[in-house]
Amino acid sequence: MRTSAEARRRGIVVRSALLLGLLALVAAGGTAFRVAAGRTTVAATTTTLRIWYGTDDPTERSWVQTLVQRFESAHSSIRVSLTTYALDDLNTKMQLALGAGNPPDLVYTTPRGPGLPVYARAGQLLNLTSYARSHRWSERLRPGLLAEYNNLLSPTGSSRYVYAVPYHMAAVAVLYNKAIFRKMKLSIPRTVGDLEQIAKRARQAGYVGFGLGNADGWVGDDWWSSLVNAYAGPSALSPVLRLSPSFSYQGQAFRWAAATLQRWANSGYFTEDFGGADAQESVDEFFQGHTALQLVSSTQNSQILADVRRTKLEVGIFPFPSVSAKRRPVMPVSGYEGWAVPRASKQPAAALEFIDQAVLTEQTARLLLDNGMVPAYPLSGKSVRPAAPFQGDYFDVLARAEPGVYLDGAPVPNLNATIEANIQLLLQGAETPDFLVRSVQDVYASGGAKATHTRTDGEF
Secondary structure, rough: OOOOOOOOOOOOOOOOOOOOOOOOOOOOOOOEEEEOOOOOOOOOOOOEEEEEEEEOOHHHHHHHHHHHHHHHOOOOOOOEEEEOHHHHHHHHHHHHHHHHHOOOOEEEEOOOOOOOOHHHHHHOEEOOOHHHHHHHHHHHHOOOHHHHHHHHOOOOOOOOOOEEOOOOOEEEEEEEEEEHHHOOOOOOOOEHHHHHHHHHHHOOOOOOEEEOOOOOOHHHHHHHHHHHHHHHHHHHHHHHHHHOOOOOOOHHHHHHHHHHHHHHHHHHOOOOOOOOOOOHHHHHHHHHHHHEEEEEEEEHHHHHHHHHHHHOOOOEOOOOOOOOOOOEEEEEEEEOOOOEEEEOOHHHHHHHHHHHHHHHHHEEEEEEEEHOOOOOOOOOOOOOOOHHHHHHHHHHHHHEEEEOOOOOOOOOOHHHHHHHHHHHHOOOOOOOOHHHHHHHHHHHHHHOOOOOOOOOOOOO
């Protein structure tokens, strides 16, 4: 369901730092623009900056308004028109707006197709490399994050350019109900086998073992990625992000992970109606107190924090265990959605000013932290004051788990939609593990030219 919000409008005089120069846009898709130094002038009219913001988390729609309010307070000549959309709605509207040559001035959306990779590949995003370099964006984020993030937007898996920038992290971990663990005398699992035993015991005791809402597909995708990382180890999976031609989704780890998921579904370890509830509904259901474990992403932390405060349920976070207790646990991790400036933006200078002064700052990192999120801006020491204990667990897990690989992260058209659609069918018993891995491999090996063997709702 689409929601929209328009920030308060103000406007008297121009902020001199904004108009230091003229913005030269070059039509060639791979050419960066530059801001040239010039004389400060006074604006005759107020600038309106149109922002489209994608989120499926209802709690995020409220606190993102703070970014707008702070920016407008510091830029009296700019008023911000902020519209929030559900991610599917945003991507549909963005493709139509880009085709019509009338996109927003700034967009915040997904790094998976049909989002940022599609726009970058079509040459519809501004190349922000020179601006990012001069304003030290890379140094203001977690080490290596900006380059890694933009590599995944490139059709080759390696990019010299910056097209988008994230401001908080997507990190997969396991949320657990501490009351259920105490009552059943359960311990944090050290292996995947231990994890399965917890789900089995929980079900026998009348609880839901693994909370799951997979109507939008991505949680099942995260389960598969986590299991594959647990079996093969992240180092064996990283070639997929570089589009290695020798990489294959048909290896033993991928089949084992698919077979494990299907066995768990057949054993009744997941939420009964997992196909009819989305990820947000499933989190709310977890906080009713009848679910032992739930795979979550740190992108859901704002909602989790709201549920913790509402229900007072005591919860914790632990990393996904490996298949062997001798190996480190894993945590698939990357930047989440990204801020990007369409080439047809009517206010590119104001859009860049917003990213630079409202997004990539310690103040915004603290705002994210206060709302439960894991900022991409690396706060440290006394700067890290978690809003709740579970959020402190996230920082602990980030420090000790092995960073895992998202299997849908390769910049291949249709790959993400293929994985999500086929895993949903796998969990429902409508296809086999062999069918899943063959379908995904067909899309990957063809560079997205060959479709999956089943219907998807993302990019076809």
